[in-house]
Amino acid sequence: EVQLVESGGGLVQPGGSLRLSCAASGFTYSDYWMTWVRQAPGKGLEWVANIKKDGSEKDYVDSVKGRFTISRDNAKSSVYLQMNSLRAEDTAVYYCVRGHSGFDVWGRGTRVTVSS
């Protein structure tokens, strides 16, 4: 079964850091770009970042550039999102998604709350 499982979310103070992880299974992970998409409470979907199959290319939405870093470990079939200098507006459910534009497989999400 093709599956993506996110972890690492939680409550963090403004200015703090979190590292999200996503473990993939059921498919050849190294054949796919991977993406993070977020959804603020009661809001729509927002693309956050993606990373090429071999990790050589990474793109970010402007609002997280310089604060978030996407990375991957193909040996562990995992993708990560290091989030620094967190702000209240980063509060959201973060979804791990397969692909760079197809988005055919989604994880269940991990919740990040930035609050003092």
Place this chain on the structure above:
Amino acid sequence: DVVMTQSPLSLPVTLGQPASISCRSSQSLVSSDGNTYLNWFQQRPGQSPRRLIYKVSNRDSGVPDRFSGSGSGTDFTLKISRVEAEDVGVYYCMQGTHWPPLTFGGGTKVEIK
């Protein structure tokens, strides 16, 4: 950035009746490779999004044939031929032609009258 505009915001529908959601992009979504990367997603209450349609009109495996996608260039439509109770949720279009950034429409909430 490509702006995706969905309408309506809310769509009350009677069970068994058709429903139609519009999605317009601020520029053509035809890619240099000739494909149009326009997807539709369904998000049921409390669930993750699920892709229904890719490249305008291709239905994903397991998606009921009452869902169909159409359109070209900048104008796209998702149609549900006969709405069922399980179709309640929010529907999003998304363009994957011009990125970064990839962009989503604001969503259309489908509810039963």
